[in-house]
Amino acid sequence: MIAYRPEEDFLSPPVSLTVTPSALEAGKAVTLTATLTNTATITLRGTVLYLAVDDSxxxxxxxxxxxxxxxTRTWRTRLADDAEGRVVFTAHALFDVNPQGSDCTRTSSSALLPYRSLAAAFDNAGISTEDALTVANIDGSNSSLSAEALASVGLTPGARVTYDGVPFTWPDTRPGSNDNVISFGQTVLLSGSGSRLSFLGTSTWGDGKGDGKVVYADGTEQTFSVDVPDWYGANSSAAVVLPYRHISSGRDDNPVSLFTFGVDLTAGKELRSVVLPKVSDGIQAGAPALHIFALTIN
Incomplete structure (x- = not known):
């Protein structure tokens, strides 16, 4: 038998992981299948394999x-009834390589389940206060909307506002908390019907362009495109213009704009969900990102 030599590098053997079905739903069954292959020249002793869904x-x-x-080992389990957003699946193996030492190998994958509300999908803090400028970063370069400037135009936490005849509820969050969605194709569950699905948001580092889709309760889909202007400056098409913004060093007395945009709906059809426009994978200085603060069916 070849013994482990501690002076040699030990390359952990691979473990693979598959998750089925490919389209996952909260409350439904999911199967994890992992295969551990010993590609080393020594025996892996006392091997234990862990399969995990988040913390379970x-x-x-x-x-x-x-x-x-x-x-190969398989684990069939059930996603929580309230599961939403990113769910992480992991295969993790532990084993002894000699009487005094152990090692491990792992792999993981993830899936993005529908969010139950827009607020549940919030993944960016875009609002700061004058005495805490760095708690938010809306554009990847430590700029942010000013809570004080927002309040000056009626956008206080939880406020009901109307732009272009459409009512919105501003996020009921504290500065520094996640208050907007960076739009990259997330699915948000909806209910109700109307003539239009409207969003309130803005874009950073250029125009926010991308395609999304509305899914109706009968399974039919309707695609749509958005083209939201950059936030910097007083845009004539803006729903509301703020007099200034925050940057990491203080107040920047250049106005910034928020916009309404959306998609006309098929009259009388019940909604199931919306797939937000795919604009970016996150925020990065110099790359456009679309931020959504509120949505409404009207």
Whole structure:
């Protein structure tokens, strides 16, 4: 038998992971299948394999795994009824490589489930106060909307406002908390019907352009496109213009703009969800990102 030599580098053997079905739903069954292959030249002793969905895990003792041998284990479980957003799946194996030492190998994947509301999908803090300028970063360069400037135009936490005849509820959040969605194709569940699905938001580092879709309760889909102007400056098409913004060093006395945009709906059809426009994968200085603060069916 080849013994482990501590002066040599030990390359952890690979573990693979598959998750089925590909389209996951809250409250429904999910199956994790992991395969651990011992590509090392020594036996992996006392091997234990953990399969996990977020913080919920099952372990399986595999015993000793000789060189060249593979072992596959499957775990069927159920996603929580209230599961939403990103769910992480992990396969993690622990094993002894000598009497005094152990090692591990792991792999993970994730899936993005529909969010139950827009607020549940908030992933960016875009609002700061004059005495806490760095608690928010809306554009990747430590700029932010001013809570004081927002209040001057009626946009206080939880406020009901109307722009272009459309009512919106401003996020009921504290400065420094996540208060907007960076739009990258997330699904948000909806209910109700109307003539239009409207959004309130803005774009940073250029125009926010992308395609989304509305899904109706009968399974039909309707695609739409958005082209939201950059926030910097007093735009004539803006729903509201703020007199200034915050930057990391203080107040920048250049106005910034918020906009309304949306998609006309098929009259009388019940809504199931909206897939937000794919604009970016996050915020990065110099790259356009679309921020959505509120939506309404009107």
């Amino acid at each position: 895990a099952e372990q399986d003792g595999l015993g000793d795994l000789a060189p060249g041998r593979s072992v």
